[in-house]
Amino acid sequence: EPEVTQTPSHQVTQMGQEVILRCVPISNHLYFYWYRQILGQKVEFLVSFYNNEISEKSEIFDDQFSVERPDGSNFTLKIRSTKLEDSAMYFCASSFRDGNQPQHFGDGTRLSIL
Amino acid sequence: GESVGLHLPTLSVQEGDNSIINCAYSNSASDYFIWYKQESGKGPQFIIDIRSNMDKRQGQRVTVLLNKTVKHLSLQIAATQPGDSAVYFCAEKEGGGADGLTFGKGTHLIIQP
Numbered sequence: 395e396p397e398v399t400q401t402p403s404h405q406v407t408q409m410g411q412e413v414i415l416r417c418v419p420i421s422n423h424l425y426f427y428w429y430r431q432i433l434g435q436k437v438e439f440l441v442s443f444y445n446n447e448i449s450e451k452s453e454i455f456d457d458q459f460s461v462e463r464p465d466g467s468n469f470t471l472k473i474r475s476t477k478l479e480d481s482a483m484y485f486c487a488s489s490f491r492d493g494n495q496p497q498h499f500g501d502g503t504r505l506s507i508l
Numbered sequence: 509g510e511s512v513g514l515h516l517p518t519l520s521v522q523e524g525d526n527s528i529i530n531c532a533y534s535n536s537a538s539d540y541f542i543w544y545k546q547e548s549g550k551g552p553q554f555i556i557d558i559r560s561n562m563d564k565r566q567g568q569r570v571t572v573l574l575n576k577t578v579k580h581l582s583l584q585i586a587a588t589q590p591g592d593s594a595v596y597f598c599a600e601k602e603g604g605g606a607d608g609l610t611f612g613k614g615t616h617l618i619i620q621p
Contacts (some may be wrong), residue, residue, distance in 0.1 A: 398551075424610045425606050427606075429609075435613075436612060436614060437552065437597065439610070440608070442606040446607050447608035449605065450608060485552070494557070496542060497554075499551035500551050501551045502551050
């Protein structure tokens, strides 16, 4: 069964450094998403992306965050200058269409900011 | 603000019994609902979804019920197995665009042997 893959599984970064999290969505999906889950808390929406541009974003997705689809298969989340509070699990998801379609998630990248 | 929440943080059931996980939502404009299962170290795994024009939908061993009057969603798992042990999240979405899902806090389902 097709799946969303994310790399790395764990990223440790010094505060203030830039980090890029990578995702390969399901191949025929057109909509891509990033979510985060701080330890012990619920999953929170960050951003959705379609046709090479951001569709929606939450209040969490400030100027420190950016997303990109650099080629036909990868979808990346960049955090420009990481803060301690950026430590969380980051999940990528994709869906075939927008609207009432299930979003399928990867297994996440654990980001630890020191 | 609008939120999606769960009634119980932990639910323990005997293997083979049926389980019911409940979820309350407050956004009356939500029109799409999903249940996800999250095992330790994994991402949320899609279980079943339901649109607001339905009140019941069945899958393999799972049933989702939607009561729009009281803004309540439930997931029924029949004949629970050890592999059903996980955290279960309900999530909701408003509108037909590419909005993100709003997740609840999760219920930890424990299957006792």
